[in-house]
Amino acid sequence: MWRRRRTSLPPGNEQGFTLVEVLVALALLSTLGLFVWAAAASGEKSLRRIVDGIRRYAEILELDAVVRSYAQRVLTPYWLPAPRSEISPGSLSVSYLDGSEEAALQISFRGQTLSVGDGAHNAEFQGVQDARMEITTAPPQGASALKLTVRLGGRQPVTILAALGGRPFPLVGAR
């Protein structure tokens, strides 16, 4: 609290604040404090939102890198008509990981956890609300690709389209 100095008055004639002055000062300070607190709370909320967004973006980037790197290792023989895959609700398996018929890229989604790997070594991503997967084709040359659509943190779904390393010979005989 400030002490008002009335320098224009003669020495020894100093006066304190009146009750009204103190109440007004308190009210002003309280209002100011409230504003500061509200601003701080709002700032912290915004920062938290930004941080969450960044964290989510980093997670998506990591998921994207993992899915792409595994998809590249799927070497479907060119004499097959399509990649050999098995799809069931919440899981997808694509054979010929590293060119071996017995090895497969496996993606599964259970209880908010998305798992990507070869069954023995898997990368896990927590807090996934929804995940859908399928084998499709990707532009520009219609390469076989893995399409994974995930929803993280209640946001808009994100789609990852990762081309497989090996591709079946295209249908050109009908031309």
Add this chain to the structure above:
Amino acid sequence: MDSREGSSTVLVLVVVLFLSAVAVGAMALIGTSALQVRRRLSQEEIHRQLAEEAGKVVEQLGRSAAPDVDAATDPVWTYVAGRRGSGMDLTVEDLSSRLNLNTVRTELLEKTGLGGLLAPGRSAQELRQLRADKGPFPSIAAYEPFFSPAVLERDFSVWGYVNLNTSFEDVLRAVYGARTGDSASAETFQCAIRGFLSRQELVKKEHLPALLGLYYPQLYPLMNVEPQMNVNFVPEDVLRAVLSYPYGGKRIGGCEAACQAILADRQQRALTTQYLADTVHAKGEQVLIFQYLGTRTWFWRIQARAAGRSLEQVVARLPHETPARFAVLQDRFQ
């Protein structure tokens, strides 16, 4: 200082400190993420550049110096050599002019010098059994027990079209069945192929629609009757083996001289189908050699490397397409 002074300053300081701490944390996270994004973008950019370079190589492969011939005199080799020292390392390899272990008749290994390349204690029969049990294989690594790594890389491959005249009939049935999912039709097809073999008749292009039937659009040109290997690039061991094999029980006359002539002449010029017919004096059943040896390369491997990353593509030239068209069968960025 009066003890009552500065209470609001402390409040503001606490708030400012708290916000600063949160801001520093956020900035650190933003910094890490930005680095991650930058790394990813630069990776994408390198991938784009490598793919563009591979695309240019494919474009060059389509521009042969002589019609229907791929040879060491083609513009693609000048292009590849011209890119040296530019920060972009390019490699182009003919994959289909090596002997395809997925389809080869094992007699070719048994009755020629190629048998001597088998690892000690291994036989062509064992290779055939492995292929019948588990093949065909998408990776040459499956044949590692049978050959040394250097021989495997130099002389053999698992890439190439499936020639109906030179491929082992069990493999023809397996590929037909795998491609169409119709094992009954695959059996019928195998019987038809055996008919051609017993009549000692070559399958010709005009036989294909009837032989492949309803599945022709799925099977052609994957299965065809184009010469498998390019005489301009076929490895010496394989060339000698194909020339010395006793087709119909009889060797081609002057096969070693033909081999020497081919090896010398292909350094100087592009060898054409006419050259092949003039140099290799095949008669009767021996003309089967022209199903092995031709002048076109069908499958190429292109490797482009820059900034510590590499892109490997395997492309197949589609037969009888003008302008040249290629299908990408493998595309790996690492």
